[in-house]
Amino acid sequence: MNIVYLNGIYLPMAEARISPMDRGFLFGDGIYEVIPSYDGRLVGFDPHMKRLQDGLDAIEIRLPVDHAAWREVAGQLIAQNGGGNLGIYIHISRGADIRRNHAYPEDISPTTYAFAFEIPPAPVPEKAAATCYTVATTEDLRWRRCNIKSTALLGNVMHYQHGHALGHKETILHNEAGELTEASACNVFVVKNGIVATPQLDHQKLPGITRLMVLEILRRDGSIPVEERVVTMKELKDADEVWLTSSSKEIAPVVEVDGKPVGNGKVGDVWLAAQTLYTAHKFDF
Ligand code: PLP
Secondary structure, three states, rough: OOOEEEOOEEEHHHHOOOOOOEEHHHHOOOOEEEEEEEEEEEEEEEHHHHHHHHHHOOOOOOOOOOOOHHHHHHOOOOOHHHOEEEEEEEEEEOOEOOOOOOOOOOOOEEEEEEEEEEEEOOOOOOOHHHEEHHHHHEOOOOOOOOOOOEEOOHHHHHHHHHHHHHHOOEEEEEEEOEEEEOOOOEEEEEOEEEEEEOOOOOOOOOOOHHHHHHHHHHHHOOOEEEEEEEOHHHHHOOEEEEEEEOOOEEEEEEEEEEOOOOOOOOOOHHHHHHHHHHHHHHHHO
């Protein structure tokens, strides 16, 4: 699988070239999205496009996001790379300048890049089949614009690496006040006494599309109460269930936090109910 899209052209990844003066390379000056697809069906395409536009607007890259054009690119990448379970990565940087200068140049064109990569099969709503996570926790030391899906991800990478070095596949983050923000590449949910809670959105968190879809699907269904509010580290440690959400993981149960079991250390009933609803409704968006 190696056909990619670069500035309007489809070509083998090995032949794709960008300038070393591209501001995406020099400054991490760009916005990205990752959209999952299963057998050619994209999950959450419109909300992903809206977030892409929000990110471009936030950093003043003046490029209207053309939903139909990006849908065509995604379709081409899926078709040309063999279909199946694919993530579509879209990256728009401010473009290449002839000199390195912090100010936004007025007269350069954005670099647009997209590729497809294999993702695991969609999670199935069965406890025995769930991919369980153990996580570390640490203070969130990133910048205060985490609501922008910037390609400048070194802060996230360093936090991920913290958990990775301890043998985990994620790191849950909290602010100075001991309030959860998110994880290095996921949003976080806790469940206590049947009530699902997730930190409310602000500049410390990415507005995850899976988070948005989970909240909307649960609210529409109405059988599981959901809250968006401050969630503390103490609540994380006392939770019956903890979940991570992201486009490729959907809803992933966390069974251990900092070496201690979450609840009874097993995948929970509320996870099963939520993942069942998510599986049934994820193509509605
Ligand atoms: N938070 C961060 C920092 C992320 O990088 C991601 C996904 O990449 C998420 C949350 C989850 O977002 P989404 O559900 O849109 O994949």
